[in-house]
Amino acid sequence: MTGVLPVTLEEATKVVQALLYSGKEYVCVMKLHADAAEENVKRVLAEFEDLIYQRPPLRASVKRQLRTRRIYYLNFLEMDGRNVLFQVGCEGGTYIRKLCFDVGEVLGCGAHMQELRRTRAGPFTENDSVTLHDVAYSFMQWEEKKDEKTLRGFIRPMESALGLIPKAVIRDSAVDAVCHGASLTAPGVLSVNSGIRQGSMIAVMTLKGEAVALARAVASTDEIMDMEHGIVGKAERVLMPRGTYPKCWKSGEA
Amino acid sequence: MPKTVAPWEIKSEILVKAEDKTDPHYGHKPEERPVDEYVRYGVINLDKPAGPTSHEVAAWVKRILKLQGVGHGGTLEA
Numbered sequence: 001m002t003g004v005l006p007v008t009l010e011e012a013t014k015v016v017q018a019l020l021y022s023g024k025e026y027v028c029v030m031k032l033h034a035d036a037a038e039e040n041v042k043r044v045l046a047e048f049e050d051l052i053y054q055r056p057p058l059r060a061s062v063k064r065q066l067r068t069r070r071i072y073y074l075n076f077l078e079m080d081g082r083n084v085l086f087q088v089g090c091e092g093g094t095y096i097r098k099l100c101f102d103v104g105e106v107l108g109c110g111a112h113m114q115e116l117r118r119t120r121a122g123p124f125t126e127n128d129s130v131t132l133h134d135v136a137y138s139f140m141q142w143e144e145k146k147d148e149k150t151l152r153g154f155i156r157p158m159e160s161a162l163g164l165i166p167k168a169v170i171r172d173s174a175v176d177a178v179c180h181g182a183s184l185t186a187p188g189v190l191s192v193n194s195g196i197r198q199g200s201m202i203a204v205m206t207l208k209g210e211a212v213a214l215a216r217a218v219a220s221t222d223e224i225m226d227m228e229h230g231i232v233g234k235a236e237r238v239l240m241p242r243g244t245y246p247k248c249w250k251s252g253e254a
Numbered sequence: 255m256p257k258t259v260a261p262w263e264i265k266s267e268i269l270v271k272a273e274d275k276t277d278p279h280y281g282h283k284p285e286e287r288p289v290d291e292y293v294r295y296g297v298i299n300l301d302k303p304a305g306p307t308s309h310e311v312a313a314w315v316k317r318i319l320k321l322q323g324v325g326h327g328g329t330l331e332a
Contacts, residue, residue, distance in 0.1 A: 006300070007326050016326070164262060193267070
Protein backbone atom coordinates (compact mmCIF):
# COMPACT_ATOMS: atom_id res chain seq x y z
CA MET A 1 0.00 0.00 0.00
CA THR A 2 1.35 3.36 -0.94
CA GLY A 3 0.35 6.96 -0.73
CA VAL A 4 -0.34 9.81 1.62
CA LEU A 5 0.92 9.16 5.13
CA PRO A 6 1.12 12.22 7.36
CA VAL A 7 4.11 11.81 9.69
CA THR A 8 3.94 13.99 12.81
CA LEU A 9 7.22 15.12 14.36
CA GLU A 10 7.82 15.27 18.13
CA GLU A 11 5.23 17.56 19.77
CA ALA A 12 3.10 17.66 16.62
CA THR A 13 2.09 14.06 17.30
CA LYS A 14 -0.63 15.52 19.54
CA VAL A 15 -2.66 16.38 16.40
CA VAL A 16 -2.85 12.73 15.32
CA GLN A 17 -6.30 12.49 16.90
CA ALA A 18 -7.57 15.09 14.41
CA LEU A 19 -6.18 13.07 11.51
CA LEU A 20 -7.32 9.58 12.47
CA TYR A 21 -10.98 10.50 12.24
CA SER A 22 -10.64 12.77 9.23
CA GLY A 23 -11.65 11.53 5.82
CA LYS A 24 -9.49 9.56 3.43
CA GLU A 25 -9.48 9.02 -0.31
CA TYR A 26 -8.06 6.02 -2.15
CA VAL A 27 -7.64 4.68 -5.64
CA CYS A 28 -8.09 0.90 -5.62
CA VAL A 29 -7.70 -2.05 -7.97
CA MET A 30 -10.27 -4.72 -7.11
CA LYS A 31 -9.85 -8.16 -8.69
CA LEU A 32 -13.07 -10.04 -9.40
CA HIS A 33 -13.03 -13.83 -9.08
CA ALA A 34 -15.20 -14.29 -12.20
CA ASP A 35 -16.21 -12.17 -15.16
CA ALA A 36 -18.96 -9.63 -14.53
CA ALA A 37 -20.74 -7.10 -16.70
CA GLU A 38 -19.56 -3.54 -16.30
CA GLU A 39 -23.06 -2.20 -15.65
CA ASN A 40 -23.49 -4.71 -12.81
CA VAL A 41 -20.18 -3.69 -11.27
CA LYS A 42 -21.13 -0.01 -11.48
CA ARG A 43 -24.56 -0.72 -9.99
CA VAL A 44 -23.16 -2.67 -7.04
CA LEU A 45 -20.43 -0.09 -6.35
CA ALA A 46 -23.13 2.60 -6.22
CA GLU A 47 -24.96 0.59 -3.54
CA PHE A 48 -21.98 1.00 -1.23
CA GLU A 49 -22.14 4.79 -1.21
CA ASP A 50 -23.24 6.59 1.93
CA LEU A 51 -23.61 4.39 5.05
CA ILE A 52 -22.09 0.88 5.24
CA TYR A 53 -21.50 -1.68 8.00
CA GLN A 54 -18.07 -3.12 8.76
CA ARG A 55 -16.44 -5.30 11.39
CA PRO A 56 -12.68 -4.67 11.60
CA PRO A 57 -10.51 -7.62 10.43
CA LEU A 58 -8.66 -9.94 12.84
CA ARG A 59 -5.32 -8.29 12.30
CA ALA A 60 -6.56 -4.78 13.17
CA SER A 61 -5.73 -3.52 16.61
CA VAL A 62 -9.22 -2.19 17.31
CA LYS A 63 -12.24 -3.71 19.04
CA ARG A 64 -13.94 -6.03 16.57
CA GLN A 65 -17.44 -4.69 16.84
CA LEU A 66 -19.81 -4.05 13.96
CA ARG A 67 -19.74 -0.39 13.16
CA THR A 68 -21.05 1.99 10.53
CA ARG A 69 -18.82 3.92 8.21
CA ARG A 70 -19.61 6.63 5.70
CA ILE A 71 -18.57 6.25 2.09
CA TYR A 72 -18.63 9.81 0.74
CA TYR A 73 -18.21 8.73 -2.86
CA LEU A 74 -17.36 5.60 -4.82
CA ASN A 75 -16.42 6.39 -8.41
CA PHE A 76 -15.98 3.63 -10.95
CA LEU A 77 -12.97 4.63 -13.08
CA GLU A 78 -12.37 1.74 -15.49
CA MET A 79 -12.54 -2.00 -15.89
CA ASP A 80 -10.10 -4.29 -17.69
CA GLY A 81 -11.06 -7.95 -17.69
CA ARG A 82 -11.54 -8.82 -14.04
CA ASN A 83 -9.65 -5.77 -12.74
CA VAL A 84 -11.82 -2.90 -11.57
CA LEU A 85 -10.27 0.52 -10.88
CA PHE A 86 -12.25 2.80 -8.59
CA GLN A 87 -11.80 5.89 -6.47
CA VAL A 88 -13.33 6.02 -2.99
CA GLY A 89 -13.69 8.84 -0.46
CA CYS A 90 -14.50 7.55 3.02
CA GLU A 91 -14.48 8.13 6.76
CA GLY A 92 -11.26 7.27 8.63
CA GLY A 93 -11.17 3.66 9.81
CA THR A 94 -12.91 2.23 6.73
CA TYR A 95 -11.33 -1.04 5.59
CA ILE A 96 -11.13 -0.94 1.80
CA ARG A 97 -10.06 -4.59 1.76
CA LYS A 98 -13.36 -5.51 3.44
CA LEU A 99 -15.24 -3.20 1.09
CA CYS A 100 -13.84 -5.10 -1.92
CA PHE A 101 -14.73 -8.43 -0.31
CA ASP A 102 -18.30 -7.26 0.35
CA VAL A 103 -18.69 -5.87 -3.20
CA GLY A 104 -17.64 -9.31 -4.44
CA GLU A 105 -20.25 -10.96 -2.23
CA VAL A 106 -23.05 -8.72 -3.53
CA LEU A 107 -21.91 -9.20 -7.13
CA GLY A 108 -21.95 -12.94 -6.48
CA CYS A 109 -18.57 -13.71 -8.05
CA GLY A 110 -16.36 -12.74 -5.12
CA ALA A 111 -13.55 -10.19 -5.23
CA HIS A 112 -10.47 -9.05 -3.35
CA MET A 113 -8.44 -5.87 -3.06
CA GLN A 114 -5.48 -6.16 -5.41
CA GLU A 115 -3.80 -2.81 -4.88
CA LEU A 116 -4.45 0.34 -2.89
CA ARG A 117 -3.05 3.84 -2.99
CA ARG A 118 -4.12 6.58 -0.62
CA THR A 119 -4.57 9.87 -2.44
CA ARG A 120 -5.78 11.90 0.54
CA ALA A 121 -5.60 11.83 4.33
CA GLY A 122 -7.63 14.70 5.79
CA PRO A 123 -6.23 17.92 4.32
CA PHE A 124 -3.11 16.21 2.91
CA THR A 125 -3.14 15.14 -0.73
CA GLU A 126 -0.79 13.53 -3.24
CA ASN A 127 -0.21 16.92 -4.89
CA ASP A 128 2.36 18.04 -2.38
CA SER A 129 3.56 14.84 -0.74
CA VAL A 130 7.28 14.10 -0.49
CA THR A 131 9.11 10.76 -0.67
CA LEU A 132 11.51 9.29 1.87
CA HIS A 133 14.25 10.06 -0.64
CA ASP A 134 13.21 13.72 -0.66
CA VAL A 135 13.32 13.75 3.15
CA ALA A 136 16.77 12.14 3.33
CA TYR A 137 18.21 14.30 0.55
CA SER A 138 16.75 17.57 1.90
CA PHE A 139 17.96 16.82 5.42
CA MET A 140 21.45 16.11 4.09
CA GLN A 141 21.34 19.47 2.24
CA TRP A 142 20.29 21.18 5.47
CA GLU A 143 23.16 19.62 7.43
CA GLU A 144 25.67 20.74 4.80
CA LYS A 145 24.42 24.22 3.97
CA LYS A 146 22.29 25.14 6.98
CA ASP A 147 19.78 26.92 4.73
CA GLU A 148 16.56 26.95 6.75
CA LYS A 149 14.45 27.08 3.61
CA THR A 150 15.42 23.46 2.90
CA LEU A 151 13.90 22.19 6.14
CA ARG A 152 10.89 24.48 5.92
CA GLY A 153 10.38 23.24 2.36
CA PHE A 154 9.44 19.67 3.16
CA ILE A 155 8.11 20.05 6.71
CA ARG A 156 4.70 21.67 7.26
CA PRO A 157 3.63 23.33 10.54
CA MET A 158 1.33 21.07 12.61
CA GLU A 159 -1.53 23.53 11.96
CA SER A 160 -1.65 22.20 8.39
CA ALA A 161 -3.05 18.94 9.79
CA LEU A 162 -6.04 20.91 11.08
CA GLY A 163 -7.09 22.21 7.65
CA LEU A 164 -10.48 20.49 7.69
CA ILE A 165 -11.32 21.07 11.37
CA PRO A 166 -13.64 24.02 12.14
CA LYS A 167 -11.82 26.73 14.05
CA ALA A 168 -12.48 29.10 16.92
CA VAL A 169 -10.04 32.03 17.00
CA ILE A 170 -9.53 33.45 20.50
CA ARG A 171 -8.07 36.54 22.14
CA ASP A 172 -4.46 36.51 23.36
CA SER A 173 -5.85 36.94 26.91
CA ALA A 174 -7.74 33.63 26.72
CA VAL A 175 -4.85 31.53 25.37
CA ASP A 176 -2.88 30.57 28.48
CA ALA A 177 -6.00 29.47 30.37
CA VAL A 178 -6.84 27.06 27.54
CA CYS A 179 -3.20 25.86 27.60
CA HIS A 180 -3.85 24.89 31.22
CA GLY A 181 -6.93 22.92 30.18
CA ALA A 182 -9.53 25.55 31.07
CA SER A 183 -12.78 25.51 29.12
CA LEU A 184 -13.18 28.09 26.39
CA THR A 185 -15.76 30.76 27.23
CA ALA A 186 -17.79 33.01 24.95
CA PRO A 187 -16.05 36.33 25.75
CA GLY A 188 -12.74 34.84 24.61
CA VAL A 189 -13.97 33.97 21.12
CA LEU A 190 -13.20 36.35 18.25
CA SER A 191 -14.39 34.31 15.30
CA VAL A 192 -15.76 30.88 14.56
CA ASN A 193 -16.34 28.70 11.49
CA SER A 194 -19.89 28.02 10.32
CA GLY A 195 -21.25 24.50 10.68
CA ILE A 196 -20.10 23.75 14.24
CA ARG A 197 -22.58 21.61 16.17
CA GLN A 198 -22.62 20.54 19.81
CA GLY A 199 -20.10 17.74 20.06
CA SER A 200 -18.04 18.76 17.01
CA MET A 201 -14.27 18.67 17.31
CA ILE A 202 -12.92 22.20 16.89
CA ALA A 203 -9.43 23.69 16.75
CA VAL A 204 -8.80 26.65 19.06
CA MET A 205 -6.43 29.10 17.35
CA THR A 206 -4.64 32.36 18.10
CA LEU A 207 -4.85 35.44 15.86
CA LYS A 208 -1.40 34.46 14.60
CA GLY A 209 -2.78 31.15 13.32
CA GLU A 210 -1.16 29.00 16.03
CA ALA A 211 -3.05 25.96 17.28
CA VAL A 212 -3.79 26.22 21.01
CA ALA A 213 -5.85 23.08 21.57
CA LEU A 214 -8.25 20.57 20.08
CA ALA A 215 -11.59 21.00 21.84
CA ARG A 216 -15.10 19.62 21.88
CA ALA A 217 -17.79 22.24 21.12
CA VAL A 218 -20.61 22.39 23.67
CA ALA A 219 -22.48 24.98 21.60
CA SER A 220 -23.21 25.41 17.91
CA THR A 221 -21.81 28.18 15.69
CA ASP A 222 -25.02 30.23 16.04
CA GLU A 223 -25.08 29.78 19.81
CA ILE A 224 -21.41 30.76 20.12
CA MET A 225 -22.08 33.90 18.10
CA ASP A 226 -25.05 34.84 20.33
CA MET A 227 -23.66 33.93 23.76
CA GLU A 228 -22.29 36.72 25.95
CA HIS A 229 -20.90 34.37 28.58
CA GLY A 230 -20.72 30.67 29.31
CA ILE A 231 -18.66 27.75 28.12
CA VAL A 232 -18.45 27.15 24.38
CA GLY A 233 -15.89 24.35 24.31
CA LYS A 234 -13.94 21.91 26.47
CA ALA A 235 -10.24 21.38 25.74
CA GLU A 236 -9.48 17.77 24.84
CA ARG A 237 -5.87 18.00 23.72
CA VAL A 238 -3.69 21.01 24.52
CA LEU A 239 -1.24 21.65 21.67
CA MET A 240 0.52 24.84 22.77
CA PRO A 241 2.99 24.87 25.68
CA ARG A 242 1.88 26.77 28.79
CA GLY A 243 3.48 30.18 29.15
CA THR A 244 3.67 30.89 25.40
CA TYR A 245 1.16 33.65 26.05
CA PRO A 246 0.94 35.54 29.34
CA LYS A 247 -1.29 34.35 32.16
CA CYS A 248 -4.34 36.64 32.27
CA TRP A 249 -6.46 34.76 34.76
CA LYS A 250 -6.57 34.14 38.50
CA SER A 251 -6.64 30.58 39.82
CA GLY A 252 -10.24 29.41 40.07
CA GLU A 253 -11.34 31.37 37.00
CA ALA A 254 -11.27 30.52 33.33
CA MET B 255 -32.00 11.65 1.74
CA PRO B 256 -29.05 13.91 0.93
CA LYS B 257 -25.77 12.08 0.43
CA THR B 258 -23.03 12.55 3.02
CA VAL B 259 -20.56 15.17 1.88
CA ALA B 260 -16.81 14.61 2.24
CA PRO B 261 -15.18 17.01 4.75
CA TRP B 262 -13.06 18.53 1.96
CA GLU B 263 -16.17 19.31 -0.07
CA ILE B 264 -17.83 21.30 2.71
CA LYS B 265 -17.70 25.06 2.25
CA SER B 266 -17.39 26.80 5.57
CA GLU B 267 -17.38 30.54 6.31
CA ILE B 268 -15.74 32.42 9.15
CA LEU B 269 -18.14 34.41 11.31
CA VAL B 270 -16.57 37.29 13.23
CA LYS B 271 -17.90 37.87 16.73
CA ALA B 272 -15.39 40.50 17.92
CA GLU B 273 -12.12 42.14 16.88
CA ASP B 274 -8.84 42.27 18.79
CA LYS B 275 -5.11 42.62 18.20
CA THR B 276 -2.39 40.08 18.90
CA ASP B 277 0.81 40.98 20.74
CA PRO B 278 3.88 40.38 18.55
CA HIS B 279 5.99 39.64 21.67
CA TYR B 280 4.29 36.31 22.29
CA GLY B 281 4.13 33.26 20.06
CA HIS B 282 4.92 33.11 16.35
CA LYS B 283 3.03 32.63 13.13
CA PRO B 284 3.52 28.90 12.52
CA GLU B 285 5.68 29.41 9.37
CA GLU B 286 7.89 31.85 11.29
CA ARG B 287 8.75 29.60 14.24
CA PRO B 288 12.50 29.38 14.90
CA VAL B 289 13.81 26.37 13.03
CA ASP B 290 14.19 23.87 15.93
CA GLU B 291 10.68 24.70 17.13
CA TYR B 292 9.39 24.56 13.56
CA VAL B 293 10.64 20.99 13.22
CA ARG B 294 9.40 19.86 16.66
CA TYR B 295 5.91 21.12 15.80
CA GLY B 296 6.04 19.91 12.21
CA VAL B 297 4.26 17.38 10.02
CA ILE B 298 5.53 15.74 6.84
CA ASN B 299 3.09 14.87 4.05
CA LEU B 300 4.89 11.68 3.14
CA ASP B 301 4.30 9.53 0.06
CA LYS B 302 4.72 6.09 1.58
CA PRO B 303 6.53 3.50 -0.55
CA ALA B 304 5.25 -0.06 -1.00
CA GLY B 305 6.76 -2.72 1.27
CA PRO B 306 7.47 -1.38 4.75
CA THR B 307 4.65 -0.79 7.22
CA SER B 308 3.49 2.72 8.13
CA HIS B 309 5.15 2.29 11.51
CA GLU B 310 8.50 1.32 9.91
CA VAL B 311 8.34 4.29 7.54
CA ALA B 312 7.64 6.69 10.41
CA ALA B 313 10.58 5.16 12.32
CA TRP B 314 12.85 5.81 9.31
CA VAL B 315 11.78 9.47 9.23
CA LYS B 316 12.59 9.67 12.94
CA ARG B 317 16.05 8.20 12.32
CA ILE B 318 16.81 10.40 9.27
CA LEU B 319 15.81 13.57 11.12
CA LYS B 320 17.40 12.42 14.40
CA LEU B 321 14.25 12.96 16.43
CA GLN B 322 13.07 11.51 19.73
CA GLY B 323 9.54 10.64 18.63
CA VAL B 324 7.21 10.59 15.62
CA GLY B 325 3.62 9.57 14.95
CA HIS B 326 1.54 8.97 11.86
CA GLY B 327 -1.99 9.81 10.84
CA GLY B 328 -3.62 6.55 9.88
CA THR B 329 -2.08 3.17 9.12
CA LEU B 330 -1.65 2.32 5.45
CA GLU B 331 -1.14 -1.43 5.58
CA ALA B 332 -1.39 -4.37 3.19
